[in-house]
Amino acid sequence: MRNFIITLPVALVLGTAGFAAEMSSMDQNADGVLSVEEFAAGYTNADPAVFVAVDTNEDGVIDPDEYKTATEEGGVLADK
Ligand SMILES: [Ca+2]
Numbered sequence: 001m002r003n004f005i006i007t008l009p010v011a012l013v014l015g016t017a018g019f020a021a022e023m024s025s026m027d028q029n030a031d032g033v034l035s036v037e038e039f040a041a042g043y044t045n046a047d048p049a050v051f052v053a054v055d056t057n058e059d060g061v062i063d064p065d066e067y068k069t070a071t072e073e074g075g076v077l078a079d080k
């Protein structure tokens with residue numbers, strides 16, 4: 001009897017890992033969210049208004065969901 005290996009969608013897995021690594025590299029105090037200072041250090045050319053635009057629930061920090069939305073296609077941080 002053969003064993004069948006189910007191939008995971010590799011691109012999706014790698015994309016998720018890349019996003020998490022990128023955010024954790026900016027999360028200097030490792031609390032899982034980006035403060036305005038951490039964001040500014042990671043995006044030195046970003047206008048302060050961009051932080052406000054990314055922080056959609058207006059709690060003063062960028063959480064992983066907000067960061068992911070902002071960096072996806074069409075988001076404020078998406079590469080055009
Ligand atoms: Ca942080």
Ligand SMILES: [Ca+2]
Nearest residue numbers: 055059061062
């Ligand atoms: Ca937020």
